[in-house]
Every structure is written in structure tokens, then in C-alpha cells.
Amino acid sequence: MNGFRFAGIAAGIKKNGLKDLGLIYAEKPAVGAALFTRNKVVAAPVTLGRKTIADGRIQAILANSGNANCFTGEQGLADAKNTAETTARALGISPDLVMVSSTGVIGAPLPMEKFESGIPQVTAALVEGGLEDFSDAILTTDTCRKIVRRTGRIKTDSGAREFSILGIAKGSGMIRPDMATMLAYVLTDITIGAEDLKQALTHANERSFNRITVDGDTSTNDTLVCMASGEGEAIVGNEPSFAAFQTLLDEVCYDLAKMVVKDGEGATKVASITVKGAQSREDAFRASEAIAHSNLVKTAIYGEDPNWGRITAAAGRSGACVDQDRMDLYFGEVAIVRQGRWLGPEAEEKAAALMKKDEIDIILDLNLAEYSDHFLFCDFSENYVKINADYRT
Amino acid sequence: MNGFRFAGIAAGIKKNGLKDLGLIYAEKPAVGAALFTRNKVVAAPVTLGRKTIADGRIQAILANSGNANCFTGEQGLADAKNTAETTARALGISPDLVMVSSTGVIGAPLPMEKFESGIPQVTAALVEGGLEDFSDAILTTDTCRKIVRRTGRIKTDSGAREFSILGIAKGSGMIRPDMATMLAYVLTDITIGAEDLKQALTHANERSFNRITVDGDTSTNDTLVCMASGEGEAIVGNEPSFAAFQTLLDEVCYDLAKMVVKDGEGATKVASITVKGAQSREDAFRASEAIAHSNLVKTAIYGEDPNWGRITAAAGRSGACVDQDRMDLYFGEVAIVRQGRWLGPEAEEKAAALMKKDEIDIILDLNLAEYSDHFLFCDFSENYVKINADYRT
Structure with a gap:
């Protein structure tokens, strides 16, 4: 996907030595929309993320597995802010443009020393082809990557143009529809306003992540984020091009949600x-x-x-x-x-x-x-x- | 328990040859109260039972395992009536005094020929000491009998008198609190009005069977019945003796409910x-x-x-x-x-x-x-x- 770079490394947050720290970076600040869990017990990154996304702009997402930074009190919130600031420094951008996500065990404090050493490494590793590394870094009990790519067409005054949507999700347990499921990221090259993007994302979520269940338990960390880089065609609400975008976004979210169910903990069907x-x-x-x-x-x-x-x-x-x-x-x-x-x-x-x-x-x-x-x-x-x-x- | 007789036999309803047809019989028509599942899909015996108990009088309960007589349509209701009538004939009492309960597989028609031959047998087998046979006849995936006996005391003008409550339940799966759980029978020798008995039973149920879960699925056959033989002391609402009865009834229902949870399918704790x-x-x-x-x-x-x-x-x-x-x-x-x-x-x-x-x-x-x-x-x-x-x- 033009305009985005990815990385995923093993920073030592997970005990098993697998990749556990991932980064998505947009070349320019992107238009962003996000939906979070409706669980009233929420993780620190969700509390922080609601503020970060409020202005509809986002340029980077730092995501870790191995620790959910949930039920960690004021220290947890301070730690989440700290990791966003460290990431912003490493990227040379404003902390307001960095969103952080965490998934893993609830209740343990975030191991900050692993982030101090890991964030510069993951930033240095950013490449256009780093998508699979990023995807690996956010898995917990998942047994496979969940990546969906789609290309659509919209008519413009100068003929039909292509646009793309890329979705990445993780999730296998604690899956019950009450907003997004665990972590899902959707990227697109479309040009769109923040309000329109939020509306489209809400529509897609309602028919996908809010209609799946593995075990009936709603996660405290559920997060669905969409970033539109603005590299491509402009999309405005109530236009035919918006409908084309909505249809493709619905498909991407549905396919990602289905992958989560298929990889549900212990699932065979x-x-x-x-x-x-x-x-x-x-x-x-x-x-x-x-x-x-x-x-x-x-x-x-x-x-x-x-x-x-x-x-x-x-x-x-x-x-x-x-x-x-x-x-x-x-x-x-x-x-x-x-x-x-x-x-x-x-x-x-x-x-x-x-x-x-x-x-x-x-x-x-x-x-x-x-x-x-x-x-x-x-x-x-x-x-x-x-x-x-x-x-x- | 004075005033009651019990029986349980193998009538061939279960494929494994174990006991599957049970009968409780009160020497005289007893005062009765019953609570049924709130599932909107209900078994034929529940539909029939609601009518039978309406007048607050009951003398016999025929219960079978191996077949739930649920989702069996008009034929199922006709079969339930038929078994009640056959039982009434065998006992020489009115069919309005016979309640039937069924538990087991949903959807299969009731094997009427097994009831035709079994009902005379189970009637002939009625004895005061037949409680354990009855209990065995209503078990499905249960691994043990669930029987609770308690004796209480109430003050009367002529000194303190004893009264008894006996409870029998079955249930191990499809257990979720939304009325009684599967089949539970509570017998007492107290003298009480039908309205008061219903009130006491509702109170006890709310704190016992309506507060347990094994797997979150509500049965279509849940039934809790209480029969008061009237052999013993009289109990009237709002009297101290009513409180003594209520306390003991609460205990019996709570203990039975706990036994059901303890024997929950696959449970270890x-x-x-x-x-x-x-x-x-x-x-x-x-x-x-x-x-x-x-x-x-x-x-x-x-x-x-x-x-x-x-x-x-x-x-x-x-x-x-x-x-x-x-x-x-x-x-x-x-x-x-x-x-x-x-x-x-x-x-x-x-x-x-x-x-x-x-x-x-x-x-x-x-x-x-x-x-x-x-x-x-x-x-x-x-x-x-x-x-x-x-x-x-």
C-alpha cells in the first residue's frame, strides 16, 4: 500500500521470544477514525487512544502483544503516554499523531525497559514490505496472520481510478461483539474527511466485528482503527464513490472478522x-x-x-x-x-x-x-x- | 417423609437400560405449587403442567428421563395428556391431579408403548422407601443423586412441633438461571394454602435455582414443583411459623441447586x-x-x-x-x-x-x-x- 511503512520485532515483552512490538507509519499525517471496546473496564491504551483520535488525524500506530496494559491504574496510563512520546521522538513527529495499542495478559505492569530499547529498533526497521512482520508482532493465541487486501474502482471526471484497502487484525479469544474485536487496523489510500471515515468505519464494524463471537467475553482492549493516507482519489459522503468505498470497506472488515472467528481459540469449524x-x-x-x-x-x-x-x-x-x-x-x-x-x-x-x-x-x-x-x-x-x-x- | 410413596423403574425409554420412569404419589391430594422455565420454546409437559397446577392441587408426579417430549408439536401434547391419564387410571385418581415431567433428548416423539407397559409397573412398585429409585429414574448426564432432607421446628399452642422438607432434583447441563432448573421436586408435610406455598416457593427459587449456572443455556423443560401433604402443622402467611418454613425451604432449594452445580457437566469445582x-x-x-x-x-x-x-x-x-x-x-x-x-x-x-x-x-x-x-x-x-x-x- 502506497504511503505506509511497517515493522515488527522481538523486543522481549513476550516470554517466548517471538515478535511482540509492531509499528505502522504513514509518510504524511493520515485522516483517522477509530472504534473502541464498550467494556467499562478498559485498558490504558484505549483511554489514551480516545483522546489521540479525537482530532481525526493519526500518523503512527505502535502495537505490542504480551501485555495488555489493562487494570494497571495511573501508572499504566503514564506508561502508555510514555511509549507514545518515545515513538514520536524516534519518528520525529508530534506525540498527538501516535496511537498505541496493547494486547496480552491483563494486570501486569508494562515492562518499560523493553519499550525503551525496542522502540528505536522497530522505528529503524520500518519498510514498505514490513507488513507481515507487523502482523506477527500483534498475535497472541492466534495461530495465523489475518491480513486482507482489496482493490476497488471509482469513476472520476477523468475516467475510472483504482483505490486500495488493506486490513490487519489479531484476535482469537475474549471475542464477543460489543464494538471492534481486539486489534484491527485498516489502511486505505483514499482521500476522505474524518467524519465521513468514522461513519464508514462504524457501518462496516456493525456488520463485521460486532457480529462475531468466539467465547462471549468482551475484551478490555478492542480497537479498530482506520487510516486514510490521502494519496488517492477524493471521497465525499453521499456520492457514488463513497458507496464504492463503503462496499469495499465492509468486505475487508467482514473478511477480517471471519478470519478471527476461524482462528478462534480451539476452533475447528x-x-x-x-x-x-x-x-x-x-x-x-x-x-x-x-x-x-x-x-x-x-x-x-x-x-x-x-x-x-x-x-x-x-x-x-x-x-x-x-x-x-x-x-x-x-x-x-x-x-x-x-x-x-x-x-x-x-x-x-x-x-x-x-x-x-x-x-x-x-x-x-x-x-x-x-x-x-x-x-x-x-x-x-x-x-x-x-x-x-x-x-x- | 410421611404421606408420600415413590418408585422408579427401567421402562426402556433410555437406550442404556437404566431406570427412566419415576413416580411420586401422595396418599391424599396435596397442596401444590410449581414454577416452570421462562424459555419461550417449552416442552409439552410444561404446557400441560401449567394447566394441571392451576387449581393448586396435585397428588402424583410421573417423571421420565431419556426423552424431553419437547418440540414434538400437537402429538407431544396429546402424548403428555395420555401418560397423565394412564397414570391416573392406574392410581385410581383424577387425571387433573397428575403432573408429568420429561427430560432428555429434544425433538424425538415420546415412545408411547414404553409408557403403556411401564406405568402399571411403576405404579405397582410404589413404596415409602422408593425415594432413591425415583431419584435414579430422572437422571440424565447427572453423575449422582440429588436429595436433600431437612427437619424444622415451629411453635404451636401446644408446644414445639417438627416438620420436614424433602427435595429431589436432577440437572447437570443446559443449566442457566431463568426459573427452576430442569426437574426439582420438594415435598413437605406442612399444612399450607396454595397461594402461600407458591409465594414461599417463588422466594426460595429466586435465591437458589435462579442463581446458578452450568453452561448458560436455559432448558425447555425446567420445572420446580412443591407438594405439601397437609399431614403436619398448619402454616399461614405472615406468621412466625411461615418464616420458619420459608427459611428451611430456602435452605433445601439452595442445597439442591448447589448439588446441581457441583454435578455440572464436566465440573471439577x-x-x-x-x-x-x-x-x-x-x-x-x-x-x-x-x-x-x-x-x-x-x-x-x-x-x-x-x-x-x-x-x-x-x-x-x-x-x-x-x-x-x-x-x-x-x-x-x-x-x-x-x-x-x-x-x-x-x-x-x-x-x-x-x-x-x-x-x-x-x-x-x-x-x-x-x-x-x-x-x-x-x-x-x-x-x-x-x-x-x-x-x-
Whole structure:
């Protein structure tokens, strides 16, 4: 992506010696927008980040794994400011243009000596091709990088022009939709105002990161940041070019969110639940959220069992208005319940065959009205328990 | 318990040949009260039970495991009525006095031929000492019987008199507080009106079954029934004797609820979370519920890790008003966080030692106002996943 450089190094923050300190740098101050966790317990970088992004301008993002700098009190906030200032000095820019993000263990103080020595190193390592190093530096229990690139076209007075969006995310556990999920960065070369960018990002987030779950726990550090370098075409709200940008941004965020779910702690399958025919938008959200969060549904998917009883029961307890005698349920194309009636062993066998796939689509039609919603989630295996029972040891 | 007889037999409803059909019978029609699941998808016996209990009188309860008779449509309701009528005929009483309960797999039709042959058998097997047989007949993934007996005393004009309460429950998975949990039966020899009994049962339920969770999924079959034989002393609302009865009923329900949590699917430890100092009753409920339901908190307890960051983060996402800089957190007597500050490695070591126990008490003081609430929950092990991935196969 033109206009951006990246780096990622091992600064000794993680005990295992892997990369743990990353930097994104825009050649010129970029227009920025960010969304943060709605958890009321928040990490120091989130508190600081809300201030940094307030003027809609950002030039660098310093991100570390191995320590979340959360529940670290006044010292944590001072440490976050300190790392932003050190980074700004190394880059020769204003501290107001540097955002910091942290992910990892909650409650331990930030090891400042590692940042003192690491920040000059990571700054010196900045290169255009450093994206994968940066991506590696923000992973925790993730088992793979999460990078999405897309190119779109918009019409201008002088013909069609290309623009690009690049997204990088991390996240595998403590994933529950209530704003962005853990850390995600989206970069674009478009020229856009801060208000328009915030609006576009909010729209994309609502349909992606706010519709996924791994384990139902909302992180204290969730952060989604978008930087627009202004190298390319100008985008203004309410124009066709804005729609083209929005569509591509939605896609990038959705694909990143899906990568997070796919790499969910212990996950072996990705599932989607679409609830249709609900009486209200909120009912569609509630029912799909309850199903996506149900440990019983998730363990059944792990067991490749089309356990429709658990799905309909989760909808029943969700608070949404439902009539069990009107429900239709499908696994992919296979109907297994119609008007509240199980369709028998043949339908069940067909559904069971579908469950062996890596991606499972479930559709619950409440047949009450026209509202729908959609969640992405993963199954639940013994490995989730293993990963999280031993996380701090 | 005077005035009641019990039986439990293997009728062939369960595939494994274990006991699966149980009967409780009161010598005379008893005063009855019942609470049912608030799940909007409900089993046929719950629909029927709501009608049966409406007049506050009940003489027999037929309960089966191996089949939940849920999501079985009109046929399921007809089958439930049919089993009640067959039981009434075998006992020579009115069908209006027979309640039926079912627990097990959702969605399969009730195997009526097993009931036709089983009901006369279980009726013939009724004896005063049949309590354990009955208890065995209602178990599914439970690994042990859940029976509580208590004796209380009330003052009467002619001196102190004893009264008894006997509770029997089943439940291990699909346990989340939204009314009673699965099947629980409480019997007493007290003389009481139906309205007073309902009031006392609601009070006891709110502090017991409605404050436990195993996996966050609300059953479609939850039922809590209380039968008062009227053999003993009379109890009227607002009298000291009512308070004595209420206290003992609360204890029996709490102990039964705790047994359910202790036998939670895959559980190795029982934990309690008390949230104090909340700004409202609802906030105390929300924060304690979010902590008790958190998979991250539950896996940490399984891993014997006093992971206070996950506990405070769960409170933060609960929707309750919290100020992270005022929180105090204790494991048993050991303070680990004070005014939002981690107390260091020595406190952590003491807390880690406590985590090796079978029962863990966690206290979170929000230090905002005076409201508190309390949940019982269990840890989360690989075995929960194993049990629920393979449940129907």
C-alpha cells in the first residue's frame, strides 16, 4: 500500500521470544477514525487512544502483544503516554499523531525497559514490505496472520481510478461483539474527511466485528482503527464513490472478522447463523446472538451433530418473540424443521452429512415478520479449555 | 417423609437400560405449587403442567428421563395428556391431579408403548422407601443423586412441633438461571394454602435455582414443583411459623441447586461469586451473572488460576455501572485487588493456593453503593465439551 511503512520485532515483552512490538507509519499525517471496546473496564491504551483520535488525524500506530496494559491504574496510563512520546521522538513527529495499542495478559505492569530499547529498533526497521512482520508482532493465541487486501474502482471526471484497502487484525479469544474485536487496523489510500471515515468505519464494524463471537467475553482492549493516507482519489459522503468505498470497506472488515472467528481459540469449524422472519430488528439480533453464544450449540457443531433442538431452545430463551410451531430451520440447503416439526431421519442424515464441512450455515426462519440478522461464530472444542486453563502459566 | 410413596423403574425409554420412569404419589391430594422455565420454546409437559397446577392441587408426579417430549408439536401434547391419564387410571385418581415431567433428548416423539407397559409397573412398585429409585429414574448426564432432607421446628399452642422438607432434583447441563432448573421436586408435610406455598416457593427459587449456572443455556423443560401433604402443622402467611418454613425451604432449594452445580457437566469445582457495593439490585445481578457465565472465568478456575483480570473484565462488560479504580476483589479471605490495584505476587500466590480447593468463593466489591447479589457456578473442563459433542450419538 502506497504511503505506509511497517515493522515488527522481538523486543522481549513476550516470554517466548517471538515478535511482540509492531509499528505502522504513514509518510504524511493520515485522516483517522477509530472504534473502541464498550467494556467499562478498559485498558490504558484505549483511554489514551480516545483522546489521540479525537482530532481525526493519526500518523503512527505502535502495537505490542504480551501485555495488555489493562487494570494497571495511573501508572499504566503514564506508561502508555510514555511509549507514545518515545515513538514520536524516534519518528520525529508530534506525540498527538501516535496511537498505541496493547494486547496480552491483563494486570501486569508494562515492562518499560523493553519499550525503551525496542522502540528505536522497530522505528529503524520500518519498510514498505514490513507488513507481515507487523502482523506477527500483534498475535497472541492466534495461530495465523489475518491480513486482507482489496482493490476497488471509482469513476472520476477523468475516467475510472483504482483505490486500495488493506486490513490487519489479531484476535482469537475474549471475542464477543460489543464494538471492534481486539486489534484491527485498516489502511486505505483514499482521500476522505474524518467524519465521513468514522461513519464508514462504524457501518462496516456493525456488520463485521460486532457480529462475531468466539467465547462471549468482551475484551478490555478492542480497537479498530482506520487510516486514510490521502494519496488517492477524493471521497465525499453521499456520492457514488463513497458507496464504492463503503462496499469495499465492509468486505475487508467482514473478511477480517471471519478470519478471527476461524482462528478462534480451539476452533475447528466456522458457523454462521442467520435469523430471518423476526418481528423486529432487535429480536433478530437477540435470537442470532443467543444461538451464536450457546455453548451447547457450539459443542454440537464440534461433534458434527445437527442438534436443532439446542438451536431452537437458544432462540426460545433469547428474549425474542418466537412461536415454536412456526419455526423453520435449515442447515445449508437442507430443511430439518418446518413449522415447528422435525422432518425425520432422512432430513437429519442429510444435515449430518453437511456438518462434516469446515463451514456450516444455519438459517432459522421465525416466520413472524421481515427482520433478519446474522452472526459468525466458531465451534467449541476441548482445546479452548486447554488454552484458557493454562493461559497465564 | 410421611404421606408420600415413590418408585422408579427401567421402562426402556433410555437406550442404556437404566431406570427412566419415576413416580411420586401422595396418599391424599396435596397442596401444590410449581414454577416452570421462562424459555419461550417449552416442552409439552410444561404446557400441560401449567394447566394441571392451576387449581393448586396435585397428588402424583410421573417423571421420565431419556426423552424431553419437547418440540414434538400437537402429538407431544396429546402424548403428555395420555401418560397423565394412564397414570391416573392406574392410581385410581383424577387425571387433573397428575403432573408429568420429561427430560432428555429434544425433538424425538415420546415412545408411547414404553409408557403403556411401564406405568402399571411403576405404579405397582410404589413404596415409602422408593425415594432413591425415583431419584435414579430422572437422571440424565447427572453423575449422582440429588436429595436433600431437612427437619424444622415451629411453635404451636401446644408446644414445639417438627416438620420436614424433602427435595429431589436432577440437572447437570443446559443449566442457566431463568426459573427452576430442569426437574426439582420438594415435598413437605406442612399444612399450607396454595397461594402461600407458591409465594414461599417463588422466594426460595429466586435465591437458589435462579442463581446458578452450568453452561448458560436455559432448558425447555425446567420445572420446580412443591407438594405439601397437609399431614403436619398448619402454616399461614405472615406468621412466625411461615418464616420458619420459608427459611428451611430456602435452605433445601439452595442445597439442591448447589448439588446441581457441583454435578455440572464436566465440573471439577464449585465457585460462588458475590458482587457487593453495586448501585442497584439489577447491577449486582448483572455483574454477578456475567462473571458466573464467563467461559474465560470458568476455564481459569479449572486451571486453578486466580485470574482476576477476567473477573473484573466480565463485570465491565456486564452493563452494570462500575468504576475500575474503586473495585476490590477477594478470593476467599485473600484480597488480590484493592481500589483497582493489583496487590502483587505475594497476594497472588496466596490466592493461587486457595484455588486448589474444591470450592472457591470470589467476592467483588464495586464500592459504589449497598446492593449485592450472589451466583453459584462451576468450572469448565474438557469434559463438558466431550459430553456435549457426543450427547446424541
